[in-house]
Amino acid sequence: MPTQSQEFDAFYAATAKRVVATVYAITGDLAEAEDAVQEAYVRAWQRWDRLTREGDPLPWVRTVAVRLAISTWRRTRNRLLAHRRHGPQDDSPELSADRVALIGALRELTPDQRQVVVLHHLLDLPVEQVARETGASSGAVRTRLSRARKILGERLADATVPSEGVVSHG
Structure with missing residues (x-):
């Protein structure tokens, strides 16, 4: 039987990229999406027992990530405008x-x-x-x-x- 840590690691590996893609599609900012998703998974780990008892933790993680990203987006609107003015980083695909x-x-x-x-x-x-x-x-x-x-x-x-x-x- 997998440990709690192994269970969480498998969940993260199976879902993180899709959650990042979702938050990126909502916010239009990949860095913010990655930060929000990382924070959402940290919060999920802190509540892992409860989340897995209640069923699928993915909707909770996705909701938290989206809310974090939107909150950050609203607080940092000026920084995003500056980023758009200067364009994407050179290594962007x-x-x-x-x-x-x-x-x-x-x-x-x-x-x-x-x-x-x-x-x-x-x-x-x-x-x-x-x-x-x-x-x-x-x-x-x-x-x-x-x-x-x-x-x-x-x-x-x-x-x-x-x-x-x-x-x-x-």
């Missing part, structure tokens, strides 16, 4: 045009809209689970999803329109 357009469109959503879009569409969580993890009603989640889809649809359609001077022959 090159992103495809589609990914850049998606990240740009996601940044135009409110934090609440971004969170429900990522949880529902990227993680395939049902609306009811998104509502539980965000503390919102199912109706509020549906409303946020609807508004976010409209904004994303408009922004992503704009991003795929050919530039002037390009003629399509059909």
